[in-house]
Amino acid sequence: MKVWTQVFGAVAASLNAASGGAAICFSAVLIHQLREDEELQMDLHEASWIPTILMISSMAASFMGGWFSDRFGRRACIITWQMLALLCCIATCLAPNKWVLYMARGAIGFANGLYYPIISVYVSETVHKSLRNAIGCLPSMFLAMGMLSSYVTGYFFHWRTCALIATIIPSLCIVTMLLCPESPYWLVEQGLDNKAKKSLSFFRGKDYESELQDILYLHKRKLANNRNVTTTSFWKSCAALKTKSFLQPFSCVGILYGICQFGGIPILILFMPGIFEEAGSTLDSFLASTMVMSIRVVTAGFASFVVHHVQKKYVFVFCSWCVGLSMTTLSMFNFIKSSALASEELLDTLEHLQWIPVAAAITAMISHSLGVVNVLHIMAAESFPTEIRSFASGILQTFFSFLNVMAIKTYPLLLDYCGFNITFGFYASMCFLMGLWGLWKIERNDGLSLTEIERRLDKNSDDDPNPI
Numbered sequence: 001m002k003v004w005t006q007v008f009g010a011v012a013a014s015l016n017a018a019s020g021g022a023a024i025c026f027s028a029v030l031i032h033q034l035r036e037d038e039e040l041q042m043d044l045h046e047a048s049w050i051p052t053i054l055m056i057s058s059m060a061a062s063f064m065g066g067w068f069s070d071r072f073g074r075r076a077c078i079i080t081w082q083m084l085a086l087l088c089c090i091a092t093c094l095a096p097n098k099w100v101l102y103m104a105r106g107a108i109g110f111a112n113g114l115y116y117p118i119i120s121v122y123v124s125e126t127v128h129k130s131l132r133n134a135i136g137c138l139p140s141m142f143l144a145m146g147m148l149s150s151y152v153t154g155y156f157f158h159w160r161t162c163a164l165i166a167t168i169i170p171s172l173c174i175v176t177m178l179l180c181p182e183s184p185y186w187l188v189e190q191g192l193d194n195k196a197k198k199s200l201s202f203f204r205g206k207d208y209e210s211e212l213q214d215i216l217y218l219h220k221r222k223l224a225n226n227r228n229v230t231t232t233s234f235w236k237s238c239a240a241l242k243t244k245s246f247l248q249p250f251s252c253v254g255i256l257y258g259i260c261q262f263g264g265i266p267i268l269i270l271f272m273p274g275i276f277e278e279a280g281s282t283l284d285s286f287l288a289s290t291m292v293m294s295i296r297v298v299t300a301g302f303a304s305f306v307v308h309h310v311q312k313k314y315v316f317v318f319c320s321w322c323v324g325l326s327m328t329t330l331s332m333f334n335f336i337k338s339s340a341l342a343s344e345e346l347l348d349t350l351e352h353l354q355w356i357p358v359a360a361a362i363t364a365m366i367s368h369s370l371g372v373v374n375v376l377h378i379m380a381a382e383s384f385p386t387e388i389r390s391f392a393s394g395i396l397q398t399f400f401s402f403l404n405v406m407a408i409k410t411y412p413l414l415l416d417y418c419g420f421n422i423t424f425g426f427y428a429s430m431c432f433l434m435g436l437w438g439l440w441k442i443e444r445n446d447g448l449s450l451t452e453i454e455r456r457l458d459k460n461s462d463d464d465p466n467p468i
Contacts, residue, residue, distance in 0.1 A: 066394020
């Protein structure tokens with residue numbers, strides 16, 4: 001079995017995650033630099049609309065992005081939406097006022113929403129089951145690399161220059177995806193068996209026949225049961241959302257996605273420099289943020305090894321609770337330092353412990369990158385049946401984006417009305433809840449092919465009164 005072609009295809013798809021990560025963290029660059037920008041100066045509340053608009057447009061687009069992928073193909077959609085992202089980076093660079101900047105970031109959020117649900121789906125459908133956990137971590141690693149690229153360029157360059165540099169990633173996405181074939185699972189769903197054979201031959205070499213027959217058998221079985229919903233009808237796809245084929249996986253991965261948004265990581269990513277200042281650290285806030293994101297990239301690379309050798313369920317639970325402990329540390333450090341009851345001796349001691357908020361943020365990022373975001377990506381791509389896999393991933397992205405917008409916009413309000421320590425105490429409690437939910441709901445899919453996972457889901461859905 002060929003491995004390098006599977007890795008190449010996964011890297012090509014994962015570059016899209018880097019593009020999305022760069023777009024998300026570019027908001028942090030704008031929030032930080034626009035406070036002192038002579039042309040487009042904004043306060044925190046005005047600047048917080050930049051990531052909010054990005055996420056709102058992403059939410060609107062992701063609802064349709066999965067359906068477009070099921071209708072027109074994973075590869076074709078990725079290439080098309082990356083062309084839009086490329087144009088948005090150029091528009092950001094040339095923005096003459098804040099309204100054009102808002103529109104440019106909204107447009108790139110729209111592009112992100114259209115292509116992001118497809119990334120893990122394409123990876124899961126093109127890699128062998130024995131490699132899915134390891135290679136399935138690549139999107140989260142490239143997501144971290146994209147985030148880091150925005151922080152690094154934001155530290156050295158003006159935000160307009162950063163926007164111009166950001167055009168490199170969408171360009172690479174387009175070129176590499178042009179060299180890859182379409183997903184064999186999608187081709188079988190469209191009745192293009194010969195093209196599916198060529199696609200599997202590209203990714204597997206000569207050892208593809210048994211896997212192809214398995215995919216074809218499952219597809220014919222679904223056709224016999226009138227379960228093929230990969231049609232031009234958007235409403236037929238929507239009808240699938242009320243079946244157990246969607247609701248059962250969503251009760252696990254969907255709820256975990258939702259809780260994760262209120263676990264503090266999105267806030268830490270977007271407002272990290274300000275958080276270090278609020279927590280009481282006297283280190284250079286943006287340099288510290290860049291260092292944290294650098295460590296996240298290294299950890300994301302190590303995640304492939306961990307998830308390949310340890311059950312995803314236990315990695316996820318452990319890392320969720322580690323993020324919770326990190327948020328608790330940030331909360332307590334701020335509480336002690338700002339408390340009127342703190343003695344002079346204690347405050348002097350804390351002056352020598354300014355590394356604690358940075359260490360807590362590093363631990364949170366390591367844990368999130370090692371066993372939270374990558375596990376969620378893998379689960380979202382493997383838990384749903386083929387005919388709604390991309391559409392369901394888009395619904396997850398819509399749900400995620402909606403709650404992400406709520407988390408981002410409520411953060412300044414929580415700071416104003418509740419204070420830093422209570423706000424991060426709330427984030428910590430959500431992380432502990434996320435770990436408990438994962439401990440209860442995550443099933444063991446390690447080492448199973450997508451068709452084997454789908455058969456198990458079919459078995460659990462036999463009593464479904466509303467078959468697709």
